[in-house]
Structures are given as C-alpha cells and as structure tokens.
Amino acid sequence: MEKDYLPVPLRNIQVNSYPDFDLYLKQADNFVLYRKASYRFSQEHLDNLIDSRVDLLYLERRDLKRFENYCKKIHAESAEDEEARPITHPVEVAHYHDIMENYFAVNGSLLLSGLELEFPVFCRRQNRTRLFPEFEQNPEGPWHLDENVSHCNKEVMIKMEDLGKYQALLQKLFEGGGGGAPENGKRVRQKAIILKELSKIMIQEMLADPRSGEKIKNLRNMVNTTVDFIMENESSFYTLMRIHAFDFYTYVHSLNVCTLCVGLGSAIGLFRSPDLELLALGGSLHDIGKSQLDPKLINKPEELNESEYEVVKTHVNRGVELLKDNPDLPDEVLSIVSQHHERLSGNGYPNGLKGDEISLYGQISSIVDVYDALTTDRPYRKALSPFDALKIIAKTEDDFEQTLMKKFILMLGSQIVST
Ligand SMILES: [Fe+2]
Ligand SMILES: [Fe+2]
Structure with missing residues (x-):
C-alpha cells in the first residue's frame, strides 16, 4: 500500500529534541527519508534546512498521533520559557544587572567538543548564570569541552573580563586552528x-x-x-x-x-x-x-x-x-x-x-x-x-x-x- 504523507512546518520541530517519528523531505514528487525516528534534531540540521530553503518536512500519516504527542511534550517543556517574566524583586533586579554588566553573550556553536578553553563558559537561564555543566567538576579549569556547548540550548555567556581570551580564540578559529574545527x-x-x-x-x-x-x-x-x-x-x-x-x-x-x-x-x-x-x-x-x-x-x-x-x-x-x-x-x-x-x-x-x-x-x-x-x-x-x-x-x-x-x-x- 502506498504511504500517505503529511506536511509539518519546520518550526514545529524543536532544536535538540528527539522526534519519535521518521521525517521526510519532498523532492519533486518523491518523499525521501530525511531523519530516522529518535535521532537528535540539532541546530545544525535546522541551519542546513533553512540554507536549502526548506520550510516543510513530512511525516507518515500513521505517525500523526506520535507527532501530536511530541508537540504537546515540547509545548509543555517550553511553556515556562515562552512567557515574558518581568523582573521586579530587588534581588532579582540586582542579579539581572550583574549579568548584563559582567557577562558577555557568546555564540555557543563555536565552542565545539575537543576545544581546550582558557576561560570558563556559563549558561544563562531564568536570570541566573551557571557554570557550564561539564566544568562543574573543575570550576578552576582546565576547561576541556567534551560536548559542543550549543547543546545546552540556553544563552551561553562568558565573563566580561575574559573577552580578550575569547577574541584570541576567535582569531585562532578564523585561521582554521583549534580543536573540533568543522570541515x-x-x-x-x-x-x-x-x-x-x-x-x-x-x-x-x-x-x-x-x-x-x-x-x-x-x-x-x-x-x-x-x-x-x-x-x-x-x-x-x-x-x-x-x-x-x-x-x-x-x-x-x-x-x-x-x-x-x-x-x-x-x-x-x-x-x-x-x-x-x-x-x-x-x-x-x-x-x-x-x-x-x-x-x-x-x-x-x-x-x-x-x-x-x-x-x-x-x-x-x-x-x-x-x-x-x-x-x-x-x-x-x-x-x-x-x-x-x-x-x-x-x-x-x-x-x-x-x-x-x-x-x-x-x-x-x-x-x-x-x-x-x-x-x-x-x-x-x-x-x-x-x-x-x-x-x-x-x-x-x-x-x-x-x-x-x-x-x-x-x-x-x-x-x-x-x-
Ligand atoms: Fe538602537
Ligand atoms: Fe537609539
């Protein structure tokens, strides 16, 4: 029996989630398997699809229930992050200013596994910064990255005082050096x-x-x-x-x-x-x-x-x-x-x-x-x-x-x- 496919807007697939259904791409009139079920859908996948101007993926109709459950789960997980939460309590306001004045927001996708950093990296979430989980065992360094920082899926920050070291790392990466440089x-x-x-x-x-x-x-x-x-x-x-x-x-x-x-x-x-x-x-x-x-x-x-x-x-x-x-x-x-x-x-x-x-x-x-x-x-x-x-x-x-x-x-x- 011929399979029946349903379109799924790309925005419904969340970065760093594990959709439990196969995803397909439509090429001409054919549906081509794109991701097997239960593989992580990463930022890189999203970027590549956007680069190729893809805004729809497809799933098999028999997976519709799975897709609906996936959406419910994603929605429940992100509902907390979706709301704007005004920061009014003086202690929270002080934390907020501390972050804005003493930390610098960086793009985590450059911090790839294999890199040896000369500065610690933090994740920012709900008005707090936390040392990147991998570094919790060694808060004083060395800060060796086992996994790409971008998987933390929150805002990535470094201390403002480490800007010079970060700049040096960027220059090294620009010239093509550093561990984990992409192909x-x-x-x-x-x-x-x-x-x-x-x-x-x-x-x-x-x-x-x-x-x-x-x-x-x-x-x-x-x-x-x-x-x-x-x-x-x-x-x-x-x-x-x-x-x-x-x-x-x-x-x-x-x-x-x-x-x-x-x-x-x-x-x-x-x-x-x-x-x-x-x-x-x-x-x-x-x-x-x-x-x-x-x-x-x-x-x-x-x-x-x-x-x-x-x-x-x-x-x-x-x-x-x-x-x-x-x-x-x-x-x-x-x-x-x-x-x-x-x-x-x-x-x-x-x-x-x-x-x-x-x-x-x-x-x-x-x-x-x-x-x-x-x-x-x-x-x-x-x-x-x-x-x-x-x-x-x-x-x-x-x-x-x-x-x-x-x-x-x-x-x-x-x-x-x-x-
Ligand atoms: Fe402006
Ligand atoms: Fe302005």
Missing part, C-alpha cells in the same frame, strides 16, 4: 559567526571607551570585512541575521542594525564603497550615546517610566557629542547617530525632523532600528516574530518611507518564511 562545507557559517562575534567584541569595546579614535578605526576595518562578507553571496546576509542572541544587549543590537542597514542599502542599489561602508559604520555606532548613561537604566528589566524614557532619549545627542569632532567620521555616519529616532511624520526625536529633512541614511537606520528592537526578547516583553514586527512597522506608514519599507519587507521575506 569545509560548514566554514561559511563558522566564518559568519566568528565575524559577528569579533564585531560584537569591538562594539562592546567602543561602548566601554567611546572616545578612542583607535577603536573606531578597528571597528571600521571590522565592519568593512562584514560588508565584504555580506556582498560575497546572497545567503551570507541571512546567515548573519539568523545568528541570534536571546536578550537585548546594546552590542548585539548595534551589530544587527549594522547588518540590516547594509542589507537594506544593498537592496536599494547603494554602492559598496563608500555607501554601504558608511551605513555599516553608522549602524554599529548608532547607539554609542548609551555608553554615557547609567547601565542600570539602559538595562532596566522593566518598561521605562516617562522620566526615565526622557533620559534615555538623550543618548542621541550624547552620541553626536562623542563623535562629532572625530575627523575620520563623515557626515553620513553622524546622520545615522543623530537621526535614527526621527520619523517622517515629525513625531520622532530629538529634533522632530520631517520628510526629507531626514537623510536617506537616517531613514534606513530608523526602520532597521525599530525592527531589531521589536524582534528581540526583553524580560518584560517577548520578541515579536519578523512577520508581526513588520506588520506593526507597516501600520505606522506616516513614519517610514514606503519604498524603503517595501524593499525591507522583500529583503526579509525569506527569513519570515523560515520562522
């Missing part, structure tokens, strides 16, 4: 992650020392490498955008704004040099003024009240103040710093600019900035899906330039399909 086919993804990690470190260093001309130069070189990478091929941009952090960190947000600005700039046909380079640098620096504000305010785990919001708004002028005398920064870069909260309607800040008083660079960064903020988790608000975020932005049509919006939606189309 060639996966080098593009690995390279994207390393680039993103190195850029995050540089942005964090800029935020810590925002007047340093040398750090701006380093950052500029780094973002140019990122632009090169994005322009290398179409999928590089999506690869970069899918590498996601859980919570809202200024250094991650800045890098996302940089990447999205380059993506949108290239979608509207801007030139690689100097346009995209300036967009990338401006995107990386756009919130630099936040470095001048109390980190307790910037990283407040609750929604800001009105007077706090007024203080946060000053980050724009503070950023301009920090950068305006730097001879290496052209006006285009400064216009991103000064205009990314302006709106075409005149309802933005700090100057209530209207229409074409806002530069093209300012307009691009304003769309991208809101989008990234909406699609990132906060303790008091879960991230919106790309689709829902775009719906919200599209509603405020008087605020954003419509041709740019359309290009932005088209550009993210493939990402939306795969979430």
